[in-house]
Amino acid sequence: MPLSGGVAVVLVTGLVVGAGEWSGVAPPAGEARGVLVAAGAVALLGLVDDVWRLRRRVLAAGTAVAAACVVPYGETGVGTGLLAVAWVVAVVFGLRGLDHVDGLAGAAGVVAAFGVAACGAVEVMDGIAGLLSVLAAALTGFLLHNWHPARVALGACGSMSAGFVIAVGAVYARAGSGVGESAGVLFALTAVAAADAVLVLGTRRLAGRAVFRGGPDHLAHRLRRLGLTAPGAVLLLGTGALSAMLVGVLAHAGRIGSGALWRVVGGGLVMVFALARVPVYGPRHSVSAQVRAPLRVRSG
Secondary structure: OOOOHHHHHHHHHHHHHHHHHHHOOOOOOOHHHHHHHHHHHHHHHHHHHHHHOOOHHHHHHHHHHHHHHHOOHHHHOHHHHHHHHHHHHHHHHHHHHOOOEOOHHHHHHHHHHHHHHHHHHHOOOHHHHHHHHHHHHHHHHHHHHHOOOOOOOOHHHHHHHHHHHHHHHHHHHHOOOOHHHHHHHHHHHOHHHHHHHHHHHHHHHHOOOOOOOOOOOOHHHHHHHOOOOHHHHHHHHHHHHHHHHHHHHHHHOOOOOOHHHHHHHHHHHHHHHHHHOOOOOOOHHHOOHHHHOOEOOOOO
């Protein structure tokens, strides 16, 4: 499976944002300029991983450094800013982990990018809203080629850079707000990637496996074992991501109370606990060809 889709998404996003600012058609990028530069560094790191396979610890450290350079500490404070850096790394690896089944990373990325763009627009952050809107459009175009049967994948280059822009954009939109409610909004905006990260980290730790060791233990893997087709699993998770994103945007805009956010978080945790009971850690030969066929080799 070619991994060049991520390179296309990165180049298109950067060129469109740059051309829009240069021509005056789009508002000044402002704080989004630094986010785009840092995302470019993360994309380059991911591209190296696509070609030579870097250790996950190296990818995590590089992403954390890039996030630490752009988090708005003046509005978040140092302590909350460091928590934001950790959350950015989690979202980056969460979206990267979704790139194992046709269409899932693209669908989750489109939904999250549109949601963060809407939050940026509510805060009149034209640069952030514009950057995320362009990213959402680029991911939509990519999704047309990534839907099952996929002809191209995001790879680490595309999934990590897209996750980085989405996560940092959400941090900017929520900077200065309460930590508790912000945590609920951030989870809702990136519900599928966040739930997948919680599921994978939790089950690997409980099984005594290395956290950074790949395996067929993600959300879509488990749904496939329950009998869903690859497109069916993507549609189910995409619908959940869209519903959670709408709740996050409405809560951010003050249209609904924070109680709805905790229902989203609770629903996500229920899904994680339920799917954690699906057995996935067995001998390689025990995985049927029916489950393996629609999934790519990368199991993140």
